[in-house]
Amino acid sequence: xxxxxxxxxxxxxxxxxxxxxxxxxxxxxxxxxxxxxxxxxxxxxxxxxxxxxxxxxxxxxxxxxxxxxxxxxxxxxxxxxxxxxxxxxxxxxxxxxxxxxxxxxxxxxxxxxxxxxxxxxxxxxxxxxxxxxxxxxxxxxxxxxxxxxxxxxxxxxxxxxxxxxxxxxxxxxxxxxxxxxxxxxxxxxxxxxxxxxxxxxxxxxxxxxxxxxxxxxxxxxxxxxxxxxxxxxxxxxxxxxxxxxxxxxxxxxxxxxxxxxxxxxxxxxxxxxxxxxxxxxxxxxxxxxxxxxxxxxxxxxxxxxxxxxxxxxxxxxxxxxxxxxxxxxxxxxxxxxxxxxxxxxxxxxxxxxxxxxxxxxxxxx
Amino acid sequence: xxxxxxxxxxxxxxxxxxxxxxxxxxxxxxxxxxxxxxxxxxxxxxxxxxxxxxxxxxxxxxxxxxxxxxxxxxxxxxxxxxxxxxxxxxxxxxxxxxxxxxxxxxxxxxxxxxxxxxxxxxxxxxxxxxxxxxxxxxxxxxxxxxxxxxxxxxxxxxxxxxxxxxxxxxxxxxxxxxxxxxxxxxxxxxxxxxxxxxxxxxxxxxxxxxxxxxxxxxxxxxxxxxxxxxxxxxxxxxxxxxxxxxxxxxxxxxxxxxxxxxxxxxxxxxxxxxxxxxxxxxxxxxxxxxxxxxxxxxxxxxxxxxxxxxxxxxxxxxxxxxxxxxxxxxxxxxxxxxxxxxxxxxxxxx
Numbered sequence: 270x271x272x273x274x275x276x277x278x279x280x281x282x283x284x285x286x287x288x289x290x291x292x293x294x295x296x297x298x299x300x301x302x303x304x305x306x307x308x309x310x311x312x313x314x315x316x317x318x319x320x321x322x323x324x325x326x327x328x329x330x331x332x333x334x335x336x337x338x339x340x341x342x343x344x345x346x347x348x349x350x351x352x353x354x355x356x357x358x359x360x361x362x363x364x365x366x367x368x369x370x371x372x373x374x375x376x377x378x379x380x381x382x383x384x385x386x387x388x389x390x391x392x393x394x395x396x397x398x399x400x401x402x403x404x405x406x407x408x409x410x411x412x413x414x415x416x417x418x419x420x421x422x423x424x425x426x427x428x429x430x431x432x433x434x435x436x437x438x439x440x441x442x443x444x445x446x447x448x449x450x451x452x453x454x455x456x457x458x459x460x461x462x463x464x465x466x467x468x469x470x471x472x473x474x475x476x477x478x479x480x481x482x483x484x485x486x487x488x489x490x491x492x493x494x495x496x497x498x499x500x501x502x503x504x505x506x507x508x509x510x511x512x513x514x515x516x517x518x519x520x521x522x523x524x525x526x527x528x529x530x531x532x533x534x535x536x537x538x539x540x541x542x543x544x545x546x547x548x549x550x551x552x553x554x555x556x557x558x559x560x561x562x563x564x565x566x567x568x569x570x571x572x573x574x575x576x577x578x579x580x581x582x583x584x585x586x587x588x589x590x591x592x593x594x595x596x597x598x599x600x601x602x603x604x605x606x607x608x609x610x611x612x613x614x615x616x617x618x619x620x621x622x623x624x625x626x627x628x629x630x631x632x633x634x
Numbered sequence: 635x636x637x638x639x640x641x642x643x644x645x646x647x648x649x650x651x652x653x654x655x656x657x658x659x660x661x662x663x664x665x666x667x668x669x670x671x672x673x674x675x676x677x678x679x680x681x682x683x684x685x686x687x688x689x690x691x692x693x694x695x696x697x698x699x700x701x702x703x704x705x706x707x708x709x710x711x712x713x714x715x716x717x718x719x720x721x722x723x724x725x726x727x728x729x730x731x732x733x734x735x736x737x738x739x740x741x742x743x744x745x746x747x748x749x750x751x752x753x754x755x756x757x758x759x760x761x762x763x764x765x766x767x768x769x770x771x772x773x774x775x776x777x778x779x780x781x782x783x784x785x786x787x788x789x790x791x792x793x794x795x796x797x798x799x800x801x802x803x804x805x806x807x808x809x810x811x812x813x814x815x816x817x818x819x820x821x822x823x824x825x826x827x828x829x830x831x832x833x834x835x836x837x838x839x840x841x842x843x844x845x846x847x848x849x850x851x852x853x854x855x856x857x858x859x860x861x862x863x864x865x866x867x868x869x870x871x872x873x874x875x876x877x878x879x880x881x882x883x884x885x886x887x888x889x890x891x892x893x894x895x896x897x898x899x900x901x902x903x904x905x906x907x908x909x910x911x912x913x914x915x916x917x918x919x920x921x922x923x924x925x926x927x928x929x930x931x932x933x934x935x936x937x938x939x940x941x942x943x944x945x946x947x948x949x950x951x952x953x954x955x956x957x958x959x960x961x962x963x964x965x966x967x968x969x970x971x972x973x974x975x976x977x978x979x980x981x982x983x984x
Binding site: 305306553608 | 912
């Protein structure tokens with residue numbers, strides 16, 4: 270017993286000695302740099318599952334488990350951003366999680382608050398990563414004091430564009446989809462503002478045309494013009510007539526146009542013009558999701574061996590996303606577990622490209 | 635691997651205090667983090683003091699050195715990339731071989747022999763069985779990978795899976811196939827499944843099959859019920875089993891939700907619904923009636939998990955089971971999925 274403690278101490282001392290830490294850090298850098306040589310997923314999502322079980326297994330307090338989970342997140346974010354992932358989405362807190370004990374929920378909120386406060390003190394460092402933070406989810410369910418911190422952090426990082434960290438705070442995918450449907454419907458139920466009235470009317474143009482083509486006998490127009498304006502002389506020079514007609518066009522909106530346009534106008538007021546609902550597509554809904562700006566989800570990783578999506582990224586991940594379920598718990602998750610996932614993803618991508626290339630070649634033959 | 639953070643740093647990260655239990659200041663924290671930080675952004679606009687000064691002193695040589703260094707680093711990374719990929723592709727092949735062996739061993743212990751009693755015996759020890767199982771199948775263009783290809787292979791797979799499901803006592807099966815080709819052949823599929831069920835259960839004890847697809851009326855041919863009724867049902871024969879097979883395709887995923895949104899938008903334009911009234915429950919009940927409920931278990935026969943457009947709303951809490959590196963439909967995967975499902979403790983809210 271004492272022997273094993275001694276050994277673990279030795280191991281700890283050895284692992285934390287400067288040359289070893291330096292070596293490990295260099296190795297990580299090397300591996301990440303090597304990963305960059307292949308295709309890199311643009312958008313990766315994580316379900317950070319297993320903090321509580323980790324704490325239970327290691328006889329720690331639940332809150333400490335969450336703390337270690339936060340550390341694991343920091344490690345993984347480092348890997349992601351250094352290897353060139355543009356968007357990372359993490360499932361931090363589900364709406365269902367509010368059903369947990371009040372003590373735990375409060376502790377989690379407190380943790381979020383502390384971490385965000387710390388974050389806000391290091392604005393310059395965040396700029397180095399070029400990461401901006403977004404919070405996805407039902408904001409109204411968050412305590413106001415936490416929300417204040419959240420907004421401060423978002424504001425601090427909003428100008429960074431290199432990469433994005435989406436934190437799904439009180440989130441469920443069904444709520445997100447419902448929100449997107451709601452938004453789309455309300456966009457399509459707003460009447461299109463009636464187009465601005467143009468200063469030309471079709472009847473006038475046709476009459477003008479007629480007047481031009483048979484200007485030898487411009488009786489109609491002539492008589493009307495002369496009556497309305499007591500023209501000086503009816504010298505039928507085309508230039509003058511044009512000028513006259515032009516001047517009458519100015520008068521149009523006041524006199525004859527309203528009477529002509531009125532019925533149409535009242536019609537429009539009765540039935541408002543709406544955008545065509547048939548123009549709604551899957552892309553419309555995608556654009557109204559909370560992840561609208563992010564590229565399509567390439568990879569979803571869930572730890573702790575649970576093989577469910579648990580209401581996370583349903584809309585985003587059901588097409589071509591590789592979903593990976595890992596058995597390790599989230600606080601243990603590191604480059605060691607993540608590297609095989611990434612390499613396998615690259616491998617699959619390569620295979621797909623080869624296959625599609627082969628099929629294309631077959632078709633060409 | 636987690637131990638590249640020394641105890642002092644660990645304490646700081648966890649409790650935000652230094653050795654003397656004092657609150658860390660922002661500067662102290664930045665000092666701690668320094669070795670972990672990436673290079674400052676290399677854009678010329680950044681107010682980086684020292685590189686600029688260096689550049690003024692010896693612009694050419696420094697730039698050259700830098701470019702050589704980055705070139706060498708690139709070469710090294712490419713080399714390591716190649717090595718890792720070689721190692722991993724060897725490892726993937728080994729893993730595939732290993733899984734194939736495990737698979738064969740499973741196949742030795744459990745095989746259905748087209749007899750429902752064997753399947754019933756296999757699932758007898760499971761305390762928890764799903765009410766609704768879903769499978770994702772592929773229409774294979776060629777049969778390089780496995781025996782079944784084309785529509786015929788697909789129909790064969792559906793028939794077999796239906797027989798296993800009904801033998802295991804599960805009343806609902808939904809079959810997802812991306813292109814939706816099966817929906818065009820529902821009468822043929824129905825008779826093919828009935829034929830397979832006949833070979834499993836015997837002509838007299840065939841289960842009652844309902845074949846459905848969203849937007850298409852349930853298919854149960856008129857010939858079946860009279861046949862079943864004409865035979866005098868003696869009181870000692872047990873109630874025949876029932877199974878519903880639901881065919882799904884990619885149009886039942888996003889497209890259905892788009893259709894729902896269109897209908898809702900039309901209603902909103904006619905002022906018969908307020909956008910505020912659209913709730914999760916409303917969408918849920920609409921989709922449940924139009925497509926299907928949530929399956930408890932989704933079985934994939936593909937080597938890795940890709941949903942390929944499976945209806946997104948319905949997979950919320952579904953247990954997604956796949957056997958790594960498995961290729962093709964087979965009874966072992968089906969059975970292992972049921973075993974796996976029975977072991978899992980249901981935990982809401984993660």
